Amino acid sequence: MKTKILASGAVLALMAGMASAQTVRLGTEGAYPPYNFINDAGEIVGFEVELGNELCKRAGLTCEWVQNDWDSIIPNLQSGNYDAIMAGMSITDEREEVIDFTQNYIPPASSSYVGLTADVDIKGGVVAAQTGTIQAGYVAESGATLLEFATPEETVAAVKSGEAVAVFADKDYLVPVVAESGGELVMLDADVQLGGGVGMGLRDSDDELRGKFDAAIKSMKCDGSLDALIARAEYFGPEAVVFGDAGKEGC
Structure with missing residues (x-):
């Protein structure tokens, strides 16, 4: 009986944690392989989708993907149609005048x-x-x-x-x-x-969310899993530029 009570309590705790998890919408283009694209089943897939799902897991977030055309991807972030952009977007001074970025998850290439x-x-x-x-x-x-x-x-x-x-x-x-x-x-x-690598774009006001994603990206740099994902054959391949030891500074 005691075992059953403890198990029930664990389930309730898990359900409470799931219910309290922040839901975050991630905007992507769905037309830029291997970063993001639509597969034959009509699903959004690619390097950024796999990476984004892992980042959300590490950050304790529930994430949903939203497809959006490239030419309106920043305006629709600003208007609240989603909470962050993962769409092969290079970090540039011009873009940083209108949105914020996490640290890069693809090094300058x-x-x-x-x-x-x-x-x-x-x-x-x-x-x-x-x-x-x-x-x-x-x-x-x-x-x-x-x-x-x-x-x-x-x-x-x-x-x-x-x-x-x-x-x-x-x-x-x-x-x-x-x-x-x-x-x-x-x-x-x-x-x-060109640019400072690829990062997640966020609204300037979303400092807390940016901090959560920064910590998740850094954890993947520290444990080597980000480099391993970049170098996978179905994404950028073993010859791709990765972070290496530079990505582990401060770990």
Whole structure:
């Protein structure tokens, strides 16, 4: 009888903890593999979904995913449609003027150009980039003619159709695109380092929530699980840039 009473008490305590867990809505694009995308079953999946679910678990939060188009992803955060952004968003000074960021969960990495041939004119030609990205801002200041599209798929299609001589985007996104093109697309030898890595975007007023996610991200850096997730073959692969010992400083 005593055992049953203790078990019942444990269940009640667990239920109380679940009931009191804060529900947090995470906004993502669902169109930027391997960061986030929609699978054949219509589910939002990808590196950020697996990471976000683990961060929520470590932070003691109940999380729900919300799909939102990239071009309105920051305004809809500010208007309260969700509580945080996980959408391959680079940390930049310009974005930090309107939203807050956690520490990065992807270290600063390369952006790259992809074209039909390796000798295209990326300085004076038409270069495609996704609207509102750090890459679009770079192209606009590079001397090339910027051609913006709402989705990353459209930027690649513009190169294939001849509307643009190249697309400029995260290298992590472009590598599998080139690999799957059957030789139609080539990676140009012109990598560029932009931004401060990828982090979660939050409203400036949500200091407590940012602190919870910061602690969860740091715990994954400290125990090596974040590097292991980044380097998984279905995400960025064993050659990906990871945090290594630098991520364990202060652990």
